[in-house]
Amino acid sequence: MNEMTRSFRIKLCGIQLKDHNVLKRILAITEGRARTYSLSNLEEDEETDILIVNADDPTATDEWNEKYVGSNGVSMCATVFASRNNNTKEQYSNTSLPFSPTRILKCLDEVTVKNFKYTPELRIEEPTEEIESETTHSSIRNYKSELSNQELETFIGNEPSKDNGRNKRNVLIVDDSLPVRKALDMKLRLMDYEVQHASSGREAIFLLQNSRFDFIFLDVVMPGIDGYEVCKLIKRNKATKNIPVVMLTSRSSPFDRVKGKLAGCDSYLTKPVEHEKFEKIVTGFLI
Structure with a gap:
């Protein structure tokens, strides 16, 4: 075993x-x-x-x-x-x-x-070199190739959505890996949070325009719009700029952390995610 x-x-x-x-x-x-x-x-x-x-x-x-x-x-x-x-x-x-x-x-x-x-579901393994290479190559495209100028302007100028009397905190998970989304979803629901998923940066932007979130987990490497660019957009939008963004990455180099800070992220979690660090991050921002 x-x-x-x-x-x-x-x-x-x-x-x-x-x-x-x-x-x-x-x-x-x-x-x-x-x-x-x-x-x-x-x-x-x-x-x-x-x-x-x-x-x-x-x-x-x-x-x-x-x-x-x-x-x-x-x-x-x-x-x-x-x-x-x-x-x-x-x-x-x-x-x-x-x-x-x-x-x-x-x-x-x-x-x-x-x-x-x-919590074995929270142990998110490193991607293989082949998958890492393919995914990184896909994400090199500028995010404008997926979002038109009109879409960008609409999101950045979007007004905050109404709270509508929510009882639970709402968390958005943005990751192109289904196992990662399911793992984080299970843990967050056990901690009594509402959870929504996005499998791409574009889908995340759509959800952020139509729902109100208290916290965002954002993968760095995704096809199309990568996590850094999504984070920049979130922090440029007056409706979302104050939402804590925690980036998920399999890389732990100082350069990657600096790049995340420049994009505006509030914290980092390195894969594989450790249960104690995960819980500390969530409670630190949401309590």
Whole structure:
């Protein structure tokens, strides 16, 4: 098992046999994923990472409370409560019975992020030399080849859009890599942010004209308009110039950082993205 895969052991408490068998089949699907899940052997005292407790069974909740809850009233083991009757515990993760693959696997993945800080999706690998060369060559074109003068003037002179009573902060991810967008999306939604995606600089400009954002992740190397040019446009627009822009790059040379600063970016994240740095950047700008 390499450094980007991890196996989590799950112990069941009060889960009926039929639900146990369903879950066992669901967890078999995870073989080969970055996260794999398996059930602990009930007859052996195996190390347990995650507990799934039947919230409808008082005996099961009493056993959990006696064995796993500390003197501070908090479980000493990552815990998920499962229920057929919508019995939930606010401070813990909850799922419904009977188990469904999408629901329970999403729940378990969220537990590994929150409780174990395990975020393999955020490890964005360096592009291969071949892909890097092709992408860089494509991005050498001036951004005006993709945006007409009228489009540029319209964006730069665009008035700020109305807030419309938003409850959550809105983040824009601009990256031509779908895995990168999905990885950042998952982490940001777990942190309770709204997220929108753009796969190119042109698409980002369109979204910025029609939506209001509080934060932007912007890839440097993209076909057409590269990240530096998009950042310059964002900072020239009175409606968007104050939005924090964090550039994503696989390069960490001083020259690249200076170029980003000249374009107006507020910070940098170097790929592969580290969980702690990512969280520090987001909370630093959005709290």
